[in-house]
Amino acid sequence: MSELVINDLHASIETDAGDKEILRGVTLSVESGRTHAVMGPNGSGKSTLAYVIAGHPKYQVTSGSITLDGEDVLAMSVDERARAGLFLAMQYPVEVPGVSVSNFLRTSVTAVKGEAPKLRTWVKEMKEAMADLQMDPAFAERSVNEGFSGGEKKRHEILQLALLRPKFAILDETDSGLDVDALRIVAEGVNRYRESSGAGTLLITHYTRILRYITPDVVHVFVDGRIVESGGADLAEVLETEGYERFITAAQPA
Amino acid sequence: MTIAPPHDLAPRVASFDPDSFGVPTGRELEWRFAPLDVLKPFFSLDPEAGTVTGISTSEFVANVPIESVASTWTPTDLTGALARSGARSAVVIDIPREARVDEPVVVRLEASSSFAYQHVEITAGAFSSARIVIEANTVADISGAIVINVADGAELTLLMVVDGPKEHRLVAHLPATVGRDARFTACTVTLGGRAVRLLPSVHYRSSGGSAELLGVFLAEGEQFFEQRIFVEHEQPHCTSNVIYKGALSGALAHTVWIGDVLVRREAIGTQTYEMNRNLLLSDGPRADSVPNLELETGDVVSAGHASATGRFDDEQLFYLQSRGIPAELARQLVVRGFFADVLGRLGMPAWRDTMMQRISARLGMADEESDDA
Ligand SMILES: Nc1ncnc2c1ncn2[C@@H]1O[C@H](COP(=O)(O)OP(=O)(O)OP(=O)(O)O)[C@@H](O)[C@H]1O
Ligand SMILES: [Mg+2]
Numbered sequence: 225m226s227e228l229v230i231n232d233l234h235a236s237i238e239t240d241a242g243d244k245e246i247l248r249g250v251t252l253s254v255e256s257g258r259t260h261a262v263m264g265p266n267g268s269g270k271s272t273l274a275y276v277i278a279g280h281p282k283y284q285v286t287s288g289s290i291t292l293d294g295e296d297v298l299a300m301s302v303d304e305r306a307r308a309g310l311f312l313a314m315q316y317p318v319e320v321p322g323v324s325v326s327n328f329l330r331t332s333v334t335a336v337k338g339e340a341p342k343l344r345t346w347v348k349e350m351k352e353a354m355a356d357l358q359m360d361p362a363f364a365e366r367s368v369n370e371g372f373s374g375g376e377k378k379r380h381e382i383l384q385l386a387l388l389r390p391k392f393a394i395l396d397e398t399d400s401g402l403d404v405d406a407l408r409i410v411a412e413g414v415n416r417y418r419e420s421s422g423a424g425t426l427l428i429t430h431y432t433r434i435l436r437y438i439t440p441d442v443v444h445v446f447v448d449g450r451i452v453e454s455g456g457a458d459l460a461e462v463l464e465t466e467g468y469e470r471f472i473t474a475a476q477p478a
Numbered sequence: 479m480t481i482a483p484p485h486d487l488a489p490r491v492a493s494f495d496p497d498s499f500g501v502p503t504g505r506e507l508e509w510r511f512a513p514l515d516v517l518k519p520f521f522s523l524d525p526e527a528g529t530v531t532g533i534s535t536s537e538f539v540a541n542v543p544i545e546s547v548a549s550t551w552t553p554t555d556l557t558g559a560l561a562r563s564g565a566r567s568a569v570v571i572d573i574p575r576e577a578r579v580d581e582p583v584v585v586r587l588e589a590s591s592s593f594a595y596q597h598v599e600i601t602a603g604a605f606s607s608a609r610i611v612i613e614a615n616t617v618a619d620i621s622g623a624i625v626i627n628v629a630d631g632a633e634l635t636l637l638m639v640v641d642g643p644k645e646h647r648l649v650a651h652l653p654a655t656v657g658r659d660a661r662f663t664a665c666t667v668t669l670g671g672r673a674v675r676l677l678p679s680v681h682y683r684s685s686g687g688s689a690e691l692l693g694v695f696l697a698e699g700e701q702f703f704e705q706r707i708f709v710e711h712e713q714p715h716c717t718s719n720v721i722y723k724g725a726l727s728g729a730l731a732h733t734v735w736i737g738d739v740l741v742r743r744e745a746i747g748t749q750t751y752e753m754n755r756n757l758l759l760s761d762g763p764r765a766d767s768v769p770n771l772e773l774e775t776g777d778v779v780s781a782g783h784a785s786a787t788g789r790f791d792d793e794q795l796f797y798l799q800s801r802g803i804p805a806e807l808a809r810q811l812v813v814r815g816f817f818a819d820v821l822g823r824l825g826m827p828a829w830r831d832t833m834m835q836r837i838s839a840r841l842g843m844a845d846e847e848s849d850d851a
Contacts, residue, residue, distance in 0.1 A: 278800050306802035318797035322815025332801035384801060
């Protein structure tokens with residue numbers, strides 16, 4: 225049993241006009257086996273939260289804490305966080321020209337597991353994981369994310385989830401840019417991983433449609449850099465019909 | 479001696495007589511980036527200089543007295559003219575007419591003393607097809623030329639590897655003549671040496687020729703690498719593609735890339751593209767990159783150039799690190815990836831992998847397996 229605990233987290237980004245605070249007191253804990261959905265309007269800071277958990281250097285944490293089973297995540301480098309069991313499926317995965325998917329995956333798995341997987345079993349494992357996500361084996365020889373469509377990038381992120389087997393998965397808009405079929409394939413991939421690993425999941429999304437495939441235990445409404453309301457799966461239904469307006473108004477400073 | 483009109487990209491003077499060229503002062507366009515103090519021994523004739531021989535198991539390689547070589551090339555600067563008058567022997571690589579040589583012809587150049595003049599003369603006979611690898615180890619100071627003739631309908635790929643210690647100097651002209659419908663691909667990989675100045679050039683003898691000039695270089699410490707490319711399209715319907723990529727680290731590293739492409743009035747239907755990208759791996763190194771494209775005719779299929787020098791992409795590093803890959807390894811992966819497409823164009827997978835391993839070794843990266851394992 226593991227726990228990811230975020231407490232009163234404040235973070236800002238440096239802009240030409242000075243520091244801009246984006247996270248304004250986020251408090252949230254996720255336990256193994258549980259799935260939390262974080263839903264909020266554009267620009268509310270959802271990706272910022274995901275990046276800060278992963279350790280992106282462009283954000284400064286000004287106060288608050290993140291711990292993984294009591295260990296201080298904020299004190300870890302980006303790669304240490306991944307090796308400690310955190311995984312971020314990015315909203316906009318980065319292209320890395322000239323680095324093949326197979327080389328990238330094997331290097332990552334080697335880094336996270338601490339030893340290189342045996343070549344023969346590894347190739348089989350990679351092929352199976354790709355087949356599960358209905359990815360053409362030819363992707364293994366292509367450069368990481370280069371020229372991938374939006375949907376292919378998202379499948380590639382979930383492929384990494386399946387191979388790296390983290391304790392906690394943060395999925396940032398994994399549903400965006402997917403057509404209905406691709407959404408189902410990707411959601412099934414996430415569900416397969418959740419069920420087989422018992423990992424905790426933080427599912428960041430703008431729309432409710434992915435929640436038809438992946439049922440959250442808790443739904444958080446995220447507005448203007450903080451969680452303004454939390455509830456069960458039914459809270460997503462409310463958002464589906466009413467939108468974010470009520471929460472946006474409520475979040476406005478008096 | 480011939481003298482070209484003043485403001486065009488072509489070399490102004492071509493002559494075997496060293497006295498036709500002044501000693502560089504640093505004010506000349508073609509010398510303004512080079513460390514003249516480091517290259518000083520290359521500016522006067524050294525009667526004691528040694529010779530360079532080609533070591534190879536190939537039947538197509540021979541070492542002969544320089545007098546027996548009828549070279550098509552006339553030197554275009556002082557170092558070229560001095561090396562030509564100082565060289566006593568030549569390495570001749572002769573691919574016979576219509577020969578199909580499957581295995582790459584590998585030649586290691588070896589100097590007989592710490593300073594040597596070199597002359598290599600490569601001929602790919604009509605309709606032949608071959609690949610040649612020249613290993614130029616930087617274990618002596620060497621000045622000279624590698625002259626390349628690609629006859630009509632021939633296909634030649636030349637890989638030149640400059641690797642070794644970081645103390646020595648190399649100046650090499652690489653003039654190529656490309657025949658009718660011939661295809662020439664050259665790639666220089668520059669890793670070793672204190673100062674390396676390479677001057678590849680391409681001339682077309684007839685229409686339909688194509689030339690691809692590729693280069694990768696990795697400059698560290700106080701290494702100086704200069705690559706001065708000159709492609710002259712004087713025939714119709716020829717193609718040139720020039721792609722150089724460099725990585726630099728350390729405050730004193732300095733690279734220069736000059737891409738001069740001249741499309742003459744008669745060269746209608748030309749397709750030309752040139753590109754140089756440099757990746758700065760640390761603060762401080764200097765990468766000069768100057769593409770010059772001069773069109774005397776507008777009747778071309780395409781003509782383009784690009785040049786960019788940038789720092790490491792932090793988003794790429796973040797992405798790799800967020801998958802558990804330590805920062806140093808992530809940087810090495812990105813650098814290897816940066817070079818991969820250029821080396822991939824060679825069409826020599828085994829040598830591409832060998833070059834990747836040498837680059838990795840330079841970057842301090844253990845490399846048990848190739849990229850496509
Ligand atoms: N480099 C930057 N400079 C200034 N502001 C920035 C920068 N990066 C992000 N922001 C701002 O931070 C806020 C939060 O952005 P973030 O990407 O976290 O939102 P989001 O909730 O993920 O939005 P979306 O639903 O569009 O993905 C936005 O107002 C955005 O404009
Ligand atoms: Mg976002």
